[in-house]
Amino acid sequence: DAKTTQPPSMDCAEGRAANLPCNHSTISGNEYVYWYRQIHSQGPQYIIHGLKNNETNEMASLIITEDRKSSTLILPHATLRDTAVYYCIVRVLTGGGNKLTFGTGTQLKVEL
Amino acid sequence: ETGVTQSPTHLIKTRGQQVTLRCSSQSGHNTVSWYQQALGQGPQFIFQYYREEENGRGNFPPRFSGLQFPNYSSELNVNALELDDSALYLCASSPGAGSPYEQYFGPGTRLTVT
Numbered sequence: 001d002a003k004t005t006q007p008p009s010m011d012c013a014e015g016r017a018a019n020l021p022c023n024h025s026t027i028s029g030n031e032y033v034y035w036y037r038q039i040h041s042q043g044p045q046y047i048i049h050g051l052k053n054n055e056t057n058e059m060a061s062l063i064i065t066e067d068r069k070s071s072t073l074i075l076p077h078a079t080l081r082d083t084a085v086y087y088c089i090v091r092v093l094t095g096g097g098n099k100l101t102f103g104t105g106t107q108l109k110v111e112l
Numbered sequence: 113e114t115g116v117t118q119s120p121t122h123l124i125k126t127r128g129q130q131v132t133l134r135c136s137s138q139s140g141h142n143t144v145s146w147y148q149q150a151l152g153q154g155p156q157f158i159f160q161y162y163r164e165e166e167n168g169r170g171n172f173p174p175r176f177s178g179l180q181f182p183n184y185s186s187e188l189n190v191n192a193l194e195l196d197d198s199a200l201y202l203c204a205s206s207p208g209a210g211s212p213y214e215q216y217f218g219p220g221t222r223l224t225v226t
Binding site (some may be wrong): 034103 | 116145147149152153154155157158160168170202204214215217218219220
């Protein structure tokens with residue numbers, strides 16, 4: 001299984017863009033990059049995923065490097081409610097199914 | 113459309129006892145995965161059920177078992193509870209078992225073993 005490396009913590013000023021990096025240098029060609037976040041005492045929340053191309057949705061943008069060895073999650077205008085642990089995950093297959101392998105994530109703190 | 117729900121919210125058990133946790137999947141989802149999250153750690157995959165069959169298992173002992181019902185709701189059973197089983201147990205449902213279906217998580221059940 002490909003592993004991911006994320007900084008343990010980051011700070012961001014409210015209203016500014018939050019750029020969360022993730023390294024996944026051993027990713028395989030058919031593995032997707034997923035991002036989830038977990039606000040304190042809640043279940044993880046899906047944010048976005050991608051394979052090769054950059055992706056954008058109403059929550060965030062995902063930028064994947066051409067060699068796919070790293071990616072960046074961008075929250076364009078961070079708010080206090082975006083304070084959470086952000087997990088970068090490479091999707092694996094287990095038998096006929098799949099599992100999410102979570103690391104320890106990045107604790108993002110958005111401040112005034 | 114209701115999301116993923118779990119019961120109970122909190123539970124306290126004694127070492128050696130057995131516990132059953134319940135999960136109702138999101139409408140239209142046929143796949144349920146269970147995760148264990150110890151304090152300060154990321155969630156760890158326990159197993160997944162797809163259409164009532166176990167469809168993948170993580171590195172957990174056999175005393176962790178599960179069921180999925182025809183309505184796709186699910187149970188997690190843990191026998192012979194140990195102190196290290198104290199954790200947040202998360203259930204996630206998805207509309208299919210294969211990538212790239214995203215998983216939608218419930219709020220979790222906080223289990224404390226004393």
